[in-house]
Amino acid sequence: xxxxxxxxxxxxxxxxxxxxxxxxxxxxxxxxxxxxxxxxxxxxxxxxxxxxxxxxxxxxxxxxxxxxxxxxxxxxxxxxxxxxxxxxxxxxxxxxxxxxxxxxxxxxxxxxxxxxxxxxxxxxxxxxxxxxxxxxxxxxxxxxxxxxxxxxxxxxxxxxxxxxxxxxxxxxxxxxxxxxxxxxxxxxxxxxxxxxxxxxxxxxxxxxxxxxxxxxxxxxxxxxxxxxxxxxxxxxxxxxxxxxxxxxxxxxxxxxxxxxxxxxxxxxxxxxxxxxxxxxxxxxxxxxxxxxxxxxxxxxxxxxxxxxxxxxxxxxxxxxxxxxxxxxxxxxxxxxx
Numbered sequence: 001x002x003x004x005x006x007x008x009x010x011x012x013x014x015x016x017x018x019x020x021x022x023x024x025x026x027x028x029x030x031x032x033x034x035x036x037x038x039x040x041x042x043x044x045x046x047x048x049x050x051x052x053x054x055x056x057x058x059x060x061x062x063x064x065x066x067x068x069x070x071x072x073x074x075x076x077x078x079x080x081x082x083x084x085x086x087x088x089x090x091x092x093x094x095x096x097x098x099x100x101x102x103x104x105x106x107x108x109x110x111x112x113x114x115x116x117x118x119x120x121x122x123x124x125x126x127x128x129x130x131x132x133x134x135x136x137x138x139x140x141x142x143x144x145x146x147x148x149x150x151x152x153x154x155x156x157x158x159x160x161x162x163x164x165x166x167x168x169x170x171x172x173x174x175x176x177x178x179x180x181x182x183x184x185x186x187x188x189x190x191x192x193x194x195x196x197x198x199x200x201x202x203x204x205x206x207x208x209x210x211x212x213x214x215x216x217x218x219x220x221x222x223x224x225x226x227x228x229x230x231x232x233x234x235x236x237x238x239x240x241x242x243x244x245x246x247x248x249x250x251x252x253x254x255x256x257x258x259x260x261x262x263x264x265x266x267x268x269x270x271x272x273x274x275x276x277x278x279x280x281x282x283x284x285x286x287x288x289x290x291x292x293x294x295x296x297x298x299x300x301x302x303x304x305x306x307x308x309x310x311x312x313x314x315x316x317x318x319x320x321x322x323x324x325x326x327x328x329x330x331x332x333x334x335x336x337x
Contacts, residue, residue, distance in 0.1 A: 003033075003034075004031075004033065004034035004035065004098060004099075004314060004317050004318070005034070005035045005037060005091075005096065005097040005098055005099075006031075006034055006035070006036050006037065006097065006098070006099045006100075006101060006310055006313050006314060006317070007037045007039055007061070007088040007091060007092070007097045007099065007100040007101065008020060008023075008024050008036060008037070008038055008039060008100075008101045008102070008306065008310065009039050009040070009084040009085060009088060009100070009101065009102035009103065009104050010024075010038050010039060010040035010045060010084070011039075011040045011041070011063075011066045011084055012066060012067065012084055012085065012102050012103055012104020012105065012299075013103030013104065013297070013298075013299050013300065013301055014103070014299045014300045015300060015301070015302070017040055017044060017045065017048055018048055019301075019302060019303050019306070020038075020103070020301075020303070020306050021038065021045065021048040021049065021052075022052075022303035022306075023301075023302070023303035023304065023305065023306025023307040023309075023310070024036050024038060024058060024306065024307075024310065025049075025052055025053075025055065025058070026303060026304075026307040027306070027307045027310035027311060028055045028057050028058050029055070030307070030311060031057075031310065031311065031314050032057055034057065034314050035057050035058075035059055036057060036058050036059070036310060037058075037059045037060070037061050037091075037097060038058065038059070038060050038061070039061050039063045039084040039087055039088050040060075040062075040063055040064075040066075040084055041062070041063070041064050042060055042062040042064075045060045046060065061087060061088075061091065063082055063083060063084040063086075063087040063088070064082050065080050065081075065082040065083040065084070066080075066083055066084055066104070067080055067083045067084075067085050067086075067104060067105050067108045068105065069104075069105050069299060071105065071108070072107075073105060073107030073108040073110070073111040074111050074115075076105070076108050076111075077108055077111045077112045077115055077116070078115075083108075084102070084104065085100075085102060085104050085105070085108050085109055085112045086112055086116065088100040088102070088112075089112040089113060089115075089116035089117050089292075090116055092116075092117050092291070092292035092294075093116050093117050093118065093291070093292070097292075098292065098293055098317045099292060099293035099294070099295065099313040099314075099316065099317050100292065100293070100294055100295070100313075101283075101284065101295045101297065101306070101309045101310055101313050102294075102295070102296060102297065103284075103296075103297040103298060103299050103300075103301040103306070104299075106145075106296055109287070109294065109296055110126070110146055110287060113126065113287055113290040113292070113294050114126065114290065117290045117291045117292045117294070118290065118291050119289055119290060119291070120289055120290065120291055120322065120325055120326055120329070121326070121329070122157075122326075122329035122330075123157055123161070123289040123325070123329070124151075124153070124154060124157065125143075125146070125147050125150070125154050125157070125289065126146055126287055126288060126289030126290050127142040127143035127144075127146050127147065127154075127157075127158045127161065127228070127287075127288055127289060128142060128143055128144040128145050128146045128228070128231075128285050128286070128287055128288075128296065129141070129142040129144070129161075129162060129165065129285060129286045129287075129288050130142070130144040130231075130235055130285045131285075132216055132217070132219075132238065134216070134217040134218075134219065137219040137222075138219065138222075139215075139216055139219050139220075139221065139222065139223070139224060140162055140165075140166065140222065140223050140224070141180075141216065141223075141224045141225075141226065141231055141234065141235070142158045142161070142162055142223075142224075142225060142226075142231065142288065143158055143225075143226065143227060143228035143231050144228065144231040144232055144234075144235045144285060145228045145231060145232035145235065146228050146287065147227065147228040148227070148228055148229045149227065149229070150192060150227040150228065151192070152192060152195035152196040152198075152199050153199065154227075155179070155192070155196040155199070155200070155225045155226070155227070156196065156199045156200060156203060157289070158225045158288075159177050159200060159203070159205055159207075159223065159225045160203075160205070160325070160328055160329065161288040161289055161325050162175075162177070162223040162225070162288070163175055163177065163205055163206075163223065163328070164321060164324040164325040164327075164328045165286070165288060165316070165319075165321050165324075165325075166222055166223065167324070168319045168320055168321050168324035169315055169316055169318075169319030169321050170319075172222060174206045175206060175221075175222035175223055176206050176207075176208045176221040176222045176223065177200065177205050177206060177207050177208060177221060177222070177223045177224075177225065178207075178208045178209065178210065178211030178215065178220060178221035178223065178224045178225070179193060179196055179197055179200060179207075179209070179210050179211065179224075179225055179226070180193075180210075180211060180212075180213070180224050180225065180226035180230060180231075180234075181193045181197075181210040181211070181212065182212065183210060183212065184209065184210050184211070184212065185210065186201075186209065186210065188210060189210065192227065193210070196225070197209075197210065200225075208220070208221045211224055213234070216234065216238070283295065283297060283301075283305050283306065283307070283308030283309025283310070283311065283312050284296050284297035284298070284301070284305070284308075284309040284312065285297075286312070286316060286321075288321070288325065289325070291322065292322065293313050293316040293317050293321065293322065295309045295310075295312055295313045295316075297309050
């Protein structure tokens with residue numbers, strides 16, 4: 001085995017193993033220094049790999065069961081010990097792999113990460129980190145749905161984890177951090193936001209202050225923290241708006257001669273923008289705060305999305321994000337006493 005081992009759940013998504021295997025084969029050529037281990041029924045995966053050639057850095061780990069999207073997460077994790085998500089989480093815990101990539105049941109992924117991989121000491125609640133590539137400068141938001149209800153100290157932990165990720169993996173020095181609220185003034189917001197503001201203000205982090213929803217597409221700060229309930233609404237709304245705007249543009253271009261002329265003129269710029277906004281270019285979202293790298297993908301992820309999710313996992317492992325979070329939490333390095 002090579003130093004880096006990335007696990008991929010091949011049966012948890014909507015498109016079936018053939019599409020996931022295709023993405024793994026593509027990634028195997030780009031990260032030839034890493035082993036990609038496919039989780040799923042062994043014979044089925046052997047059959048898929050033999051159709052396209054079997055690179056030396058792709059392995060199989062037999063996991064005959066799957067947790068479906070409609071199953072209760074905690075129950076499924078406890079009762080489906082041979083499912084891809086559970087087998088993969090055990091391998092990360094045992095040190096046989098450093099990361100897992102899965103398009104499976106998000107609730108089950110988080111439950112397995114917590115129950116099997118375990119939280120990083122000092123983190124009370126892991127959080128989902130998402131990227132908003134609206135401007136050339138990207139903004140990262142967390143939590144995007146792991147925690148519906150949060151305490152002020154949770155938001156401080158989210159900020160520390162995101163700071164660790166951006167500094168260690170993305171090499172962004174001293175990233176700026178904003179707190180999502182309904183106004184810039186420190187007195188604005190509910191009790192959670194007001195109390196979190198005080199904690200962030202007293203911290204050693206590069207705290208910008210409150211930011212509003214319109215600051216997300218502007219790229220005002222590098223990191224935006226909020227509770228998971230708010231963050232998930234922001235994420236779903238943003239994804240939907242992007243799809244609807246491009247669908248409307250397509251209709252306008254098709255429905256008139258002038259629209260077609262305009263479309264031709266704008267095509268190079270639009271293609272560049274579509275690529276930047278396409279979630280498949282980034283693959284998935286990171287679950288920060290657990291003892292291992294965990295990349296959660298859309299259930300309908302294509303081969304392209306899986307390829308990019310694997311690349312994201314490799315970058316997180318190589319950047320040492322888990323070790324960096326642990327280091328930053330030691331002695332509350334970013335908290336002023």
